[in-house]
Amino acid sequence: MFQSLWQVFQNRKMAALLFLGFSSGLPLYLTSKTLQAWMTLEKVDLSAISWFSLVTIPYSLKFIWSPLLDSYIPPFLGRRRGWLLITQIGLILAIGGMSLQNPSQILVFVALNALFLAFFSATQDIATDAYRTDILQPLEMGAGVATFVLGYRLALLVTGSVAFILADHLAWPQIYLLLAGLMILASIVSFWAPEPILDAPPPRGFYQAVILPFLDFFQRQGPSKGLLILLFIVLYKLGDALVNNLSTPFLLMTGFSQSDIGAINGGVGLFATIIGTLVGGALLSRWGINRSLWIFGALQAISNLSYLVLSYVGKNYAWMILAINVEQFSAGLGTAAFLGFLMSLCNPRFSATQFALLSSLMAVSRDILVGPAGAIVKQIGWPMFFVLSFLAAIPGLLLLPLFAPWGGSRENL
Numbered sequence: 357m358f359q360s361l362w363q364v365f366q367n368r369k370m371a372a373l374l375f376l377g378f379s380s381g382l383p384l385y386l387t388s389k390t391l392q393a394w395m396t397l398e399k400v401d402l403s404a405i406s407w408f409s410l411v412t413i414p415y416s417l418k419f420i421w422s423p424l425l426d427s428y429i430p431p432f433l434g435r436r437r438g439w440l441l442i443t444q445i446g447l448i449l450a451i452g453g454m455s456l457q458n459p460s461q462i463l464v465f466v467a468l469n470a471l472f473l474a475f476f477s478a479t480q481d482i483a484t485d486a487y488r489t490d491i492l493q494p495l496e497m498g499a500g501v502a503t504f505v506l507g508y509r510l511a512l513l514v515t516g517s518v519a520f521i522l523a524d525h526l527a528w529p530q531i532y533l534l535l536a537g538l539m540i541l542a543s544i545v546s547f548w549a550p551e552p553i554l555d556a557p558p559p560r561g562f563y564q565a566v567i568l569p570f571l572d573f574f575q576r577q578g579p580s581k582g583l584l585i586l587l588f589i590v591l592y593k594l595g596d597a598l599v600n601n602l603s604t605p606f607l608l609m610t611g612f613s614q615s616d617i618g619a620i621n622g623g624v625g626l627f628a629t630i631i632g633t634l635v636g637g638a639l640l641s642r643w644g645i646n647r648s649l650w651i652f653g654a655l656q657a658i659s660n661l662s663y664l665v666l667s668y669v670g671k672n673y674a675w676m677i678l679a680i681n682v683e684q685f686s687a688g689l690g691t692a693a694f695l696g697f698l699m700s701l702c703n704p705r706f707s708a709t710q711f712a713l714l715s716s717l718m719a720v721s722r723d724i725l726v727g728p729a730g731a732i733v734k735q736i737g738w739p740m741f742f743v744l745s746f747l748a749a750i751p752g753l754l755l756l757p758l759f760a761p762w763g764g765s766r767e768n769l
Contacts, residue, residue: 369491370503372549376440377507379542380484383447383477385515386454386535387411387470393520394528398460411470414478416719422482422712423565426705427558434551435558436490439483444543446476452536455529485715486708489699490552495641498648501695502637505688509630514538552704559706569706569713576703581759585701588755589717592653592694594725595749596687599660599742601726603683606663606738611671620680628681632688639689640696646760648693650753652686657749659686664742694718697760 395404430438450473457466484504492500519531526534559565574582607616640648662679669675698718702710733741 368550370499372545373488373500373504374507375542375545376484377504378511379444380481381508381511382515382539382542383473386451387474389516390519391470395459400459411467412474414475418478418482419712419716422709425482425486425708427560427565429558435554436483436487437546437549437551441546443476443480443483444546448536448539450476451532451539455533482708482712485711489702489707489711490704497696497699498637498640501692502634505633505691506630509626513626569709572703572706573710584755584758586717588752589714591752593690595657595660595745597726598729598745598748599663599683601729612676620677625680625684628684629688632685633692636689636692640692645696645700647762649697649760650756650762652689652693653753655686656690657746659683660742660745664739667738667742
């Protein structure tokens with residue numbers, strides 16, 4: 357078993373997905389964490405810094421222009437790799453352009469540059485999600501998801517940790533220029549990655565490109581089952597999203613320092629997420645999507661209770677390390693199963709549009725439903741909040757028998 361799984365991980369597709377994951381993750385923090393640090397050093401007003409969160413709106417609206425990536429085939433490299441190269445060139449220029457900005461002087465230019473950066477990053481996400489969906493055979497799905505997420509997390513390590521270390525020795529414009537160079541290296545993958553084979557003609561016109569992907573999804577799933585699946589997508593990671601949204605304030609209020617959180621949550625915790633995703637990908641290929649959703653979803657819910665124990669024991673480093681690693685490892689497992697599930701729902705003819713729509717629904721729980729979490733903590737306290745996060749994961753699991761039964765056909769990857 358392990359020899360066959362290793363063969364899946366080491367083929368050319370997996371190498372391409374590793375670099376594409378890195379390319380996809382590299383721009384994410386450049387319009388949020390790193391930019392906030394740069395503006396803070398330039399003594400930009402705090403209220404202005406907070407409003408800069410609006411430049412990331414393309415990530416939430418990417419489904420609007422996703423049909424373009426299904427309908428139009430660039431005159432080079434093919435439908436998927438052509439769009440990948442276009443977006444990567446845009447990112448190279450946008451990241452390099454940030455090195456020419458000065459937040460202390462003309463902030464509006466910084467905002468416009470950051471908005472373009474986020475737009476090309478969101479568009480690259482559309483292209484990479486579609487590429488991953490189209491290129492992988494069913495047996496390769498678990499390994500492909502794990503390899504892609506590994507590259508993505510490594511990029512976050514570079515921009516979220518290495519860049520901050522370099523910032524003590526270099527100016528932020530120099531760091532952005534170095535990251536633009538790193539993006540150039542990452543873009544080389546678009547030339548040698550295998551192009552997915554297009555069996556059906558690409559959609560043409562507004563009806564085929566925009567309306568037909570919706571109709572196709574509900575025709576294949578059925579109206580009732582389709583709606584249940586969409587509800588499941590919103591709910592499956594809700595409990596995990598609640599904990600992630602307030603884990604840092606909780607740890608600070610418990611008495612841990614920012615250095616503790618950075619070293620353990622950003623370092624060891626990130627490593628646990630990577631291991632969880634790799635293990636989840638391997639088991640996904642072995643167990644199938646349905647069983648993985650059940651098992652990993654249950655572990656993802658139970659892992660939240662490790663924070664419940666920490667809320668009772670207080671400032672205890674052993675329990676802090678255990679809680680973070682258990683939760684992050686389980687989240688990695690759940691992510692592997694969930695992405696595999698989303699990919700299995702897409703029709704290759706409309707994979708860019710359909711995956712963008714489905715992933716936008718996934719963001720509802722991550723970005724919107726967790727909004728009242730702080731007010732809830734004030735009313736019920738941290739221990740009951742972590743109990744609530746466990747209970748919030750149950751509705752999604754209760755939907756599984758309706759469209760992903762334990763012995764259902766989707767599990768046969």
